[in-house]
Amino acid sequence: MATEPQIYPSKRFRFEIKDNLWKWIFLVPAVAIILILLAVPVLWTLYAAFTDLHLYRIGDFDTKFVGLANFEKLLSNRSFWRTARNTVVFMLGVVPAQLIIGLTVALALNNITRGQKLFRTWFLMPLMVSPVVVSFIVGRMLFQEDIGPINDILRSFGFEGVPWLTSPTWAMVALMAIDVWQWSSFMILMLLAALQGVPPDLHEAARVDGANQLQAFWRITVPLIMPITMTALLIRIIDAFKVVEIIMVLTGGGPGQATESVTLAIYRTGVKGGDLAFGSSQAYFLLIVLMIFGGAYLFLTRRAMGKD
Amino acid sequence: MGLAAQKRVRTIISYCILGFWSFILLFPMYWVVITSFKNAIDMSIKATYMPFIDFQPGLHAWRYLFVDRLTWFLDPFMNSVLVAFISSTVALVIGSSAGYALARFDYGGRNNSIVLGFMSQRMFPGALFILAFLVMFRELGLLDTRLALIIVYSSGAIPFIVWVMRDFFEGLPVEIEESAMIDGANRLGVLFRIAMPLAAPGLVAVFVLSLIGAWNEYLVALTLTFREAITIPLFMTMQVSQTGYTEWWNMSAISLVSVIPVVAAGMALEKYITGGLTFGALKG
Numbered sequence: 001m002a003t004e005p006q007i008y009p010s011k012r013f014r015f016e017i018k019d020n021l022w023k024w025i026f027l028v029p030a031v032a033i034i035l036i037l038l039a040v041p042v043l044w045t046l047y048a049a050f051t052d053l054h055l056y057r058i059g060d061f062d063t064k065f066v067g068l069a070n071f072e073k074l075l076s077n078r079s080f081w082r083t084a085r086n087t088v089v090f091m092l093g094v095v096p097a098q099l100i101i102g103l104t105v106a107l108a109l110n111n112i113t114r115g116q117k118l119f120r121t122w123f124l125m126p127l128m129v130s131p132v133v134v135s136f137i138v139g140r141m142l143f144q145e146d147i148g149p150i151n152d153i154l155r156s157f158g159f160e161g162v163p164w165l166t167s168p169t170w171a172m173v174a175l176m177a178i179d180v181w182q183w184s185s186f187m188i189l190m191l192l193a194a195l196q197g198v199p200p201d202l203h204e205a206a207r208v209d210g211a212n213q214l215q216a217f218w219r220i221t222v223p224l225i226m227p228i229t230m231t232a233l234l235i236r237i238i239d240a241f242k243v244v245e246i247i248m249v250l251t252g253g254g255p256g257q258a259t260e261s262v263t264l265a266i267y268r269t270g271v272k273g274g275d276l277a278f279g280s281s282q283a284y285f286l287l288i289v290l291m292i293f294g295g296a297y298l299f300l301t302r303r304a305m306g307k308d
Numbered sequence: 309m310g311l312a313a314q315k316r317v318r319t320i321i322s323y324c325i326l327g328f329w330s331f332i333l334l335f336p337m338y339w340v341v342i343t344s345f346k347n348a349i350d351m352s353i354k355a356t357y358m359p360f361i362d363f364q365p366g367l368h369a370w371r372y373l374f375v376d377r378l379t380w381f382l383d384p385f386m387n388s389v390l391v392a393f394i395s396s397t398v399a400l401v402i403g404s405s406a407g408y409a410l411a412r413f414d415y416g417g418r419n420n421s422i423v424l425g426f427m428s429q430r431m432f433p434g435a436l437f438i439l440a441f442l443v444m445f446r447e448l449g450l451l452d453t454r455l456a457l458i459i460v461y462s463s464g465a466i467p468f469i470v471w472v473m474r475d476f477f478e479g480l481p482v483e484i485e486e487s488a489m490i491d492g493a494n495r496l497g498v499l500f501r502i503a504m505p506l507a508a509p510g511l512v513a514v515f516v517l518s519l520i521g522a523w524n525e526y527l528v529a530l531t532l533t534f535r536e537a538i539t540i541p542l543f544m545t546m547q548v549s550q551t552g553y554t555e556w557w558n559m560s561a562i563s564l565v566s567v568i569p570v571v572a573a574g575m576a577l578e579k580y581i582t583g584g585l586t587f588g589a590l591k592g
Contacts, residue, residue, distance in 0.1 A: 022495035030406035041440030130524030
């Protein structure tokens with residue numbers, strides 16, 4: 001490289017100017033698109049949250065700033081707190097279940113050699129299916145109250161059929177089952193990757209030193225897979241907070257408002273109802289909760305793991 | 309119990325767990341396949357489980373879909389195909405160029421911050437965007453067009469592609485590119501003739517993942533399209549609400565047609581896809 005400029009000084013110079021151009025040609029389109037299509041909506045929604053903007057009145061000049069009125073309305077709105085509660089209940093139902101299933105299946109998968117690739121490929125399947133289809137197949141068809149197979153099997157064992165979609169509690173359970181069916185695979189694959197990063201001889205050494213299976217698992221495997229587990233959990237928690245599609249397809253938020261999530265409420269008020277201002281304030285409320293939660297989660301897990 | 313026996317017990321338990329979970333994942337898929345061959349009578353009294361034993365399978369749902377109502381189904385199907393392929397291709401070209409640039413050039417020492425800036429988009433809930441998109445695309449007169457979906461889906465896929473591909477390009481040896489440039493190639497040639505072919509596994513993974521994401525997306529499609537540009541997920545829910553949830557066989561056939569291409573692609577490319585899916589967490 002060093003000899004090059006001396007032989008063709010002018011060519012080298014031109015070449016660098018041109019390369020400097022490519023540096024920007026490659027990066028600028030991506031940055032521009034992200035700024036226009038991500039930053040603008042985020043800022044626009046922030047603006048909308050402080051106005052009385054309505055979809056059917058856009059272009060009128062009487063859009064006014066209302067300060068924190070939307071947020072005051074939000075905090076005193078019982079219907080909104082209902083959807084917030086539903087969302088938290090949903091998250092608390094699905095994430096632990098996915099963690100337990102994920103860890104159990106990943107441990108089993110890590111324990112076998114023959115057929116591991118086959119199972120891994122098969123477990124990828126639910127992640128490829130659209131939530132709409134999953135909610136239709138698993139939710140509407142399997143949980144169908146009269147002729148669905150789940151109630152049919154329950155009845156054949158002498159139980160009563162469960163009112164999956166008409167009872168508020170059971171409708172929530174059905175939604176959780178759909179999410180667990182689809183997303184446990186994510187935990188399985190993440191935890192399997194984590195487990196495969198644990199050096200097997202470490203485990204062996206602990207066994208030789210007299211630790212039993214359980215002790216070796218808690219003292220060696222768990223701390224080593226902890227970082228990936230924590231990240232996977234955070235991803236799943238954030239996704240669970242954003243749940244909407246499966247609810248739209250299975251219950252539409254019903255019966256009553258028993259399964260309406262925050263995102264569904266935003267869609268209903270903002271897009272369907274046209275109340276952009278109130279919808280935006282709800283969206284920002286969700287964002288703020290996610291950021292506080294995510295920040296606290298990262299801070300606490302980093303600190304806890306740093307202390308270990 | 310000796311160690312060997314213990315190990316055998318563990319293996320047997322492992323296979324039982326894996327078999328059980330595989331069954332849980334399989335049953336809904338089995339159910340949708342057999343339902344697509346059922347007649348109304350097979351679903352009016354009680355659940356039926358086994359074709360030829362419980363019920364006589366028929367092809368009427370498939371005939372309905374591919375013969376009677378083909379044109380009606382073809383529009384949303386083609387919308388999905390076009391939107392998914394065009395948006396993923398655009399995102400791949402723009403995103404991997406940026407990923408390459410961030411791997412090879414120095415932007416005042418801020419490369420990591422730029423990548424983080426791209427990724428911050430993933431924290432934002434989709435609900436935050438749909439209201440603004442609705443107003444934006446309404447003002448632009450692009451509501452209910454494929455272009456609106458293509459724009460949104462490519463911008464949604466770019467950050468992930470930048471993030472993964474930057475890492476991928478950083479792992480490639482820089483010497484080949486340098487010697488090509490000394491031989492007179494410019495950056496564009498280096499990117500497309502040398503770096504991209506070497507990064508093919510990464511490109512395949514992010515391309516298929518964006519394809520699947522666009523193919524399955526629902527919330528934005530529901531907000532921005534309603535008649536001409538609807539995609540398959542939207543078409544499905546529209547059918548469900550129109551028919552009052554009763555034409556299970558037709559819905560099953562439509563589900564299968566929409567699911568099979570992406571599941572097949574995903575499972576065929578399992579190695580790359582799993583790598584792409586778990587990439588973020590393994591790195592962080």
